[in-house]
Amino acid sequence: MSDPNMSSMVTTPRAEQPTAPGATAPTNAGLPENQRADKPRGLLGDAWRDLRRKPLFWISAFFIVLFLVMAAFPSLFTSADPSYGTLSRSRVGPSADAWFGYDVQGRDVYARVIHGARASIMVAVLSTLGTVLIGGLVGVVAGFRGGWFDAILSRVADIFFGLPFVLGAIVILFTFNPPGANRGEFEIIMLVVLSLVLLSWPVSMRIMRSSVLATKEADYIVAARALGASNLRIVFKHLIPNCLAPLLVYSTILVGSFIGAEATLSFLGVGLQSPVVSWGVMINESQNYIRVSLYLLLFPAAFLVTAVLSFVMLGEAVREALDPKMR
Amino acid sequence: MGRYIVRRLLQLVPVFIGTTFLIYWLVWSVPGDPFAGKCGDRPCPANYIQVMTEKFNLDKPLYVQYFTYMKNLLQGDFGSTFGGRSINDLIAAAYPNTIKLAFVALAVEALIGLTAGVLTGLRRNGFLDNLVLVSTLFLIALPTFVTGFVLQYLFGVQWGVIKPTVSNPPSFTELLIPGFVLGSVSMAYVARLARTSIAENRSADYVRTAIAKGLPMRRVVGVHLLRNSLIPVVTYLGTDLGALMGGAIVTEGIFGINGIGREVYRAIVTKEGATVVSIVVILVLVYLVMNLLVDMLYALLDPRIRYE
Numbered sequence: 001m002s003d004p005n006m007s008s009m010v011t012t013p014r015a016e017q018p019t020a021p022g023a024t025a026p027t028n029a030g031l032p033e034n035q036r037a038d039k040p041r042g043l044l045g046d047a048w049r050d051l052r053r054k055p056l057f058w059i060s061a062f063f064i065v066l067f068l069v070m071a072a073f074p075s076l077f078t079s080a081d082p083s084y085g086t087l088s089r090s091r092v093g094p095s096a097d098a099w100f101g102y103d104v105q106g107r108d109v110y111a112r113v114i115h116g117a118r119a120s121i122m123v124a125v126l127s128t129l130g131t132v133l134i135g136g137l138v139g140v141v142a143g144f145r146g147g148w149f150d151a152i153l154s155r156v157a158d159i160f161f162g163l164p165f166v167l168g169a170i171v172i173l174f175t176f177n178p179p180g181a182n183r184g185e186f187e188i189i190m191l192v193v194l195s196l197v198l199l200s201w202p203v204s205m206r207i208m209r210s211s212v213l214a215t216k217e218a219d220y221i222v223a224a225r226a227l228g229a230s231n232l233r234i235v236f237k238h239l240i241p242n243c244l245a246p247l248l249v250y251s252t253i254l255v256g257s258f259i260g261a262e263a264t265l266s267f268l269g270v271g272l273q274s275p276v277v278s279w280g281v282m283i284n285e286s287q288n289y290i291r292v293s294l295y296l297l298l299f300p301a302a303f304l305v306t307a308v309l310s311f312v313m314l315g316e317a318v319r320e321a322l323d324p325k326m327r
Numbered sequence: 328m329g330r331y332i333v334r335r336l337l338q339l340v341p342v343f344i345g346t347t348f349l350i351y352w353l354v355w356s357v358p359g360d361p362f363a364g365k366c367g368d369r370p371c372p373a374n375y376i377q378v379m380t381e382k383f384n385l386d387k388p389l390y391v392q393y394f395t396y397m398k399n400l401l402q403g404d405f406g407s408t409f410g411g412r413s414i415n416d417l418i419a420a421a422y423p424n425t426i427k428l429a430f431v432a433l434a435v436e437a438l439i440g441l442t443a444g445v446l447t448g449l450r451r452n453g454f455l456d457n458l459v460l461v462s463t464l465f466l467i468a469l470p471t472f473v474t475g476f477v478l479q480y481l482f483g484v485q486w487g488v489i490k491p492t493v494s495n496p497p498s499f500t501e502l503l504i505p506g507f508v509l510g511s512v513s514m515a516y517v518a519r520l521a522r523t524s525i526a527e528n529r530s531a532d533y534v535r536t537a538i539a540k541g542l543p544m545r546r547v548v549g550v551h552l553l554r555n556s557l558i559p560v561v562t563y564l565g566t567d568l569g570a571l572m573g574g575a576i577v578t579e580g581i582f583g584i585n586g587i588g589r590e591v592y593r594a595i596v597t598k599e600g601a602t603v604v605s606i607v608v609i610l611v612l613v614y615l616v617m618n619l620l621v622d623m624l625y626a627l628l629d630p631r632i633r634y635e
Binding site: 158167168174263308312 | 467
């Protein structure tokens, strides 16, 4: 789970591909009215047309929606209480009553897997939001201002980038959430989010910075400046809408890798902790019983892998759709 | 090139100081008693606390502690644990195992990843191509600890082909499965990188020229295509080696390999601040130097790239 890898999957678009301001997300079909129908389409319009024909896109989108619904309304899928355990049914295997069997404390694994979606996805989505906001903002500022300002921000990013990811997260979480600290559910989740954001914002900062650098000198920016637009207007109306695509692709993949990262941290015992239910916590609890009850590992792992895979595939599909060379 | 290297080395200094200071601050200014639980169930005796406070300069401000530590470090002394064991010895005992594991993982990545990438890059959209694309996606999505547990269970417990945990010091054959687990994600990236790069270069002018000259296909692919296509792959492998040598907390933990990752995890859990900082210092150094080497290798492999 090393994040620098991910950045290599994202390409910076060439500067001469202006898209309509306002139409930001690639999955957003909303093209401005004047570009519909037979008019020539922009980059995002082309991408959407390309995307619609891809089965991979629809499959991953289906799973993502499924997991989001699962996170929002777990009671739609199960009526069992995920934290109710009876020791008499400890490690009873899968059956018609409990599809995925019972865990060591006799809790319904199916109910726990369903309820675990919320914490896992919440951590991933919040961390991605934080990473994209902080990294993107710093990247825009560094790329747009340039000079010594850029140099300092880039070095600061290098400092955080130099920290090994898992190791850094363990140290941070161990410092602020030592075992036995008895923090609330919300507090633990925010701490995990914070440590993930802190260690991964440099990558999105670099992506944003390089695409700002590539776009900054484009004709339409020069034209906007010649027309007397203020820096603020240039950045928000012209620069950001045209630089967002690579960051958005990266962030889609990032959601997937954060789901995996949360699980890794919980597995190591420093991330989320019981009584919070997440896939990582479940895998962590199962590790001592793998040799006798492998299903305790397999069910949460299967959900975890499916979720990560869906986000990675969606990112891939969007990236291919946005890259004119791949068409 | 000389000036470029000097400039890069100078740039490394603030990054190195920043990163290590960050870790030092996190580890040593932890809110809480550094002696909690150090002496069993009893509170530590006063003279022990006094000796240790003096030894680790705990009564001085943080930056003084940090610079004292760095001064010793530059003289090759990493200090000692609370128990009095020399950290130099500890690292010397653990690091060779980590490096062995890193090289096994790298070999797995390079061999399997490159083969898959080259084969699919040459013949796109076939059955093999789709198989590799799907399986690499799957590997990327699979967290290391799941791969580790499943392979350990299958090979070690179910089929009894390997010992579930390795001995100390580990032999190379014992490290094959852990190396595969550690390298699996990067292996997928290598395969995809090689595939894209080869597919892109296949339609390049120089390949067409080589075919038009009447060279046998073997020579076109082996000499002209591969040499140009593998540059990004080789640099990726270099960066990855830097990351792999940073130890694998998860893989080493699962297979019981006595490496740097396990040491540092143990040190974090038992609050051995000096050990944590020392290991992180080494890891950051290795990582930064590897990145510099990769950038230089890049210029060496691709004469079009010039640094000034």
